[in-house]
Amino acid sequence: MIKMYGIKNCDTIKKARNWLEQHQLDYQFVDYRQDGLSTAQLAEFSKQLGWQNLLNTRGTTYRALPAATKENLNEQSALALMLQQPAMIKRPLLVQNSTYMLGFNAGQYQQLLDN
Template identity: 75%
Template sequence: MIRMYGIKNCDTIKKARKWLEQHQLNYQFIDYRQDGLTAEQLAVFSQQLGWQNLLNTRGTTYRALPAESRNNLTESLALDLMLQQPAMIKRPLLQRNDTFILGFSAETYQQLLED
């Protein structure tokens, strides 16, 4: 089973979904905003990928944080922020069984799906 987590109007999500569909791969799309995200799910993502890797520091939501908040982030605070503001999570997050991939790369997707 392939799961893709993200926000449906994200351009990178659109590219990744198109790639999966062109390769006729069935997947479940979970939209953080519409379907929600639990603290438990986020903890698994953090454990698998690292909270620093999950945090989308290039997005406007992160950049809108006060400098003091950005400079003093801990794992707990970052996970709370990501839970409250899912746009702060890098996307897409692709899961196939126990393997997780952040971002979209056709080459990486191809390798994952060949295994």
């Protein structure tokens, strides 16, 4: 089963969900805000994708952080911030079997799901 992680009101999430539905692919959507995210799950995402890739540095939540916080980020502090503020996690995060993919790209989704 495909799992998609994100925040339901995100425009990119909406595009990705529409794509999956148009291709009649069953998936489970996990909303970081409503369903929560465990420390273990986030650690696994970080292991698979790297914490720097998970951290959404383009979002307003990240940009609102004090400069000192941004300058001193390491994996532990970044993961703690992402747990506190799930909007700082790039989305969507798609998981199928043991394959992890960040962001939405129709071509990449097609390639992943054809395998």
